[in-house]
Amino acid sequence: MKQKLSILLLSLCLLVVTGCREFYEYFDSVEPKVLKVKDYASGLKSPLGLALDAKQQLWVTELGTGKDDGTVSVFVNGKKNVVIEDFPSTIGDEGLVGLNHLLVKDGMAYILHTNGYLYKADISSFTPGDTPLKAKNLEKENIGAFVLDYDFEADTEESNPYNLTAGPVGDIFITDAAANAVIRRSLSGELSVFTTFPNIANPTPVGPPSIHAVPTSIAFNKQTFYVTTLTGFPFPTGQARIFSVDLSGKVSLYQDGFTTLTNMTFDPVYNPVVVEHAQFTQQGFAPNTGRMVVATTNGPAKLITGLNQPTAIVRSGPLTYYVNSLADGKIVKVTNQ
Numbered sequence: 001m002k003q004k005l006s007i008l009l010l011s012l013c014l015l016v017v018t019g020c021r022e023f024y025e026y027f028d029s030v031e032p033k034v035l036k037v038k039d040y041a042s043g044l045k046s047p048l049g050l051a052l053d054a055k056q057q058l059w060v061t062e063l064g065t066g067k068d069d070g071t072v073s074v075f076v077n078g079k080k081n082v083v084i085e086d087f088p089s090t091i092g093d094e095g096l097v098g099l100n101h102l103l104v105k106d107g108m109a110y111i112l113h114t115n116g117y118l119y120k121a122d123i124s125s126f127t128p129g130d131t132p133l134k135a136k137n138l139e140k141e142n143i144g145a146f147v148l149d150y151d152f153e154a155d156t157e158e159s160n161p162y163n164l165t166a167g168p169v170g171d172i173f174i175t176d177a178a179a180n181a182v183i184r185r186s187l188s189g190e191l192s193v194f195t196t197f198p199n200i201a202n203p204t205p206v207g208p209p210s211i212h213a214v215p216t217s218i219a220f221n222k223q224t225f226y227v228t229t230l231t232g233f234p235f236p237t238g239q240a241r242i243f244s245v246d247l248s249g250k251v252s253l254y255q256d257g258f259t260t261l262t263n264m265t266f267d268p269v270y271n272p273v274v275v276e277h278a279q280f281t282q283q284g285f286a287p288n289t290g291r292m293v294v295a296t297t298n299g300p301a302k303l304i305t306g307l308n309q310p311t312a313i314v315r316s317g318p319l320t321y322y323v324n325s326l327a328d329g330k331i332v333k334v335t336n337q
Contacts, residue, residue, distance in 0.1 A: 035303055040322060040333040041080060045069070047324045047331060049101035049112075049163075050263075050312035058314070058322055060331065061111065063098035064089030070098040070135070072111060074126070081128045084121055087113065087135040101163040101217075101263075101312065103172065110172060112161045116144020118174070118185070146191045147179045154198065156180065156212070163217045163263070167225070168247065175215040175227065182218060182227065182245070195249035197229065206234045213241075217264040219272070223247075226254060226272050228261035235260050235280035242272055242295055255295045260285075262311045268318045271296050273303070275310040275323060285309060292323060292334065304334060 046063035053059060057074050064070040070087030073080050089098040100112040107124030117140040121133060147159035158178035167173045170187035173194060184194040197213035212232035219226050225245040240258040243251050260277040267273050272295040278285035290307030293300050309327040316322065321334040 035334055035336050037304060038333045038335075039330060040078075041075065041331040042329060044324075044329040044331070045071070046096055046098075046326055047329065048099060048311050048326060050314045050322055050324055050331070051102050051104045052314050052316055053104040056316045058316070058331070059083075059102060059104050059109070060324070061099040061102050063096050066091035066096055070113075071132075072099070072102060072109060072121070074123075076128050079128070081126075081130075082132045083123060083126055083130075084109070084111075084119075084135055084138070085132040087111075087119075088115055100161065103164050103166060105166055110164060112143075112164060112174065114160055116142055116147075116159055116161060118143050118161065118164075141185075141189060143174060143176075143183060143185075143191065147176050147181070147183065150179075150193060152179065152181065152193075152196060154180070154196070162215075165218045165220050165225075167220050173218055173220070173225065175218050177214050177216060177230070180213050180215060182215065182225075182249075195245055195251055197227070197243070197251065200231065200239060202234070202236065203239065204234055204236050207232075211236075211239075216262050217274075219264050219266060221266060221270045226264060227251075228258075228264045228272075228274055230260050230262060230277070235285075237279060240276070242274065255300065257300055258293065263313050265313050265315045265321070267294060267315065273313065273315065273321065275307065275313045277311065278309050287327065292321070307332075 047060050049061040051059045059074045062071045068089050070089040072084040073082045097114050102111040109121045109123050111119040119138045119140045121138050143161040144159040160178035161174050162177040164174045172185040174183040181196045182194040184192045199210040202211045214230040215227050216230050217228045227243045229241050231239050237259045240261040241256045242254040244254040261274050262277045264272050264274045276291045279289040288306050288308050290310045292304035308325045310323050311326050312324045314322050324331050
C-alpha cells in the first residue's frame with residue numbers, strides 16, 4: 001500500500017512539483033501545515049450542496065428562505081449565475097427544508113430534494129445571462145416513494161435522498177440519510193437498494209440505546225465507494241465513520257473517530273477529504289466547530305478548524321478546495337497559496 005501510494009504521489013508531483021511537495025507535507029504527520037482560507041462567495045441563502053462541472057465551474061444549491069425560493073446556480077469567472085429557481089423551500093418543525101446535493105455530469109444537473117424527488121435539468125446550453133429555468137418545469141423522479149415502499153430489514157419508514165455520485169456504467173448512487181441506505185439508479189432509471197447501514201450503539205446516556213448511521217456523502221474512486229455518516233441524535237463525538245463499499249454492496253469500515261460528517265471529496269491520491277459539520281452540545285450544534293479533515297493512511301489529519309456548519313466540499317485541481325458554510329451563507333476557498 002505504501003509503495004502504491006508513493007508511486008501515485010511521484011506521478012502527481014511530476015505534474016505539480018513545488019505545489020505538490022508543499023501541500024502534501026501533511027502525509028508525514030497527522031498535524032499538517034496551515035492552509036489558507038479565503039472567502040469566495042457570500043450572501044447566499046443557506047447554501048447546502050456544491051459540485052464541479054467538466055469546466056471546473058462551481059455549482060451550488062441554496063435552500064432559500066422558506067418561501068419556495070430554492071435555487072441552483074453556477075459561478076462563472078467568480079460571478080454567480082442563477083440557472084434554476086423556485087424550488088420548494090419551506091420552514092418545518094426542524095427548520096428550513098429544501099434542496100439537498102447535486103451532481104453535474106454530461107450536460108445534465110441531477111438535483112436531490114428533501115421532498116424525495118430527483119430533479120433533472122439539461123444545462124448543456126446554459127450561458128450566463130440566460131433566463132433561469134423554473135423548477136416546476138423540470139423532469140423529476142420520485143426516489144422517496146421507492147424507498148418508502150421498500151421492505152427494509154430495519155425499516156425507518158422515512159426517506160431523505162441526500163447526496164449522490166456517478167458510479168460504473170452510468171449508474172447514479174444516492175445516499176438516503178433517513179433510510180440508512182444507498183439507492184442505485186441505473187442508466188435507464190431503474191431503482192434498487194445497493195446497500196444499507198446498521199445502527200450503532202449510543203455511547204452517551206442521552207437518547208436511545210442505539211442511533212442511526214445516517215449516510216451523508218458518497219464518492220467513487222473507479223473501484224470502491226466511500227460513504228460518510230453523520231450519526232443520529234445525540235450526534236456523539238468521535239462516532240461518525242467513513243465506510244468503504246465494494247461493487248457488490250459489501251460494507252467495510254474504512255476509518256472511524258469522526259464527528260457529524262456531512263460531505264467528502266478525494267485528494268489527488270484518493271484519500272477521502274471530509275468536512276465535519278459541528279460539535280453537538282446541550283444548546284445544539286456549536287458555531288465554528290466544524291473541521292476539514294483528510295483520512296490518510298496514518299489516520300485522520302486536521303486541515304482546517306473553525307468552520308461554521310459546513311455541508312459540502314469539492315476539489316478543483318490538485319491544490320484547491322471549496323467548502324460552504326450553511327449558517328453563514330458563504331463559500332470559502334482553501335489552498336496552500
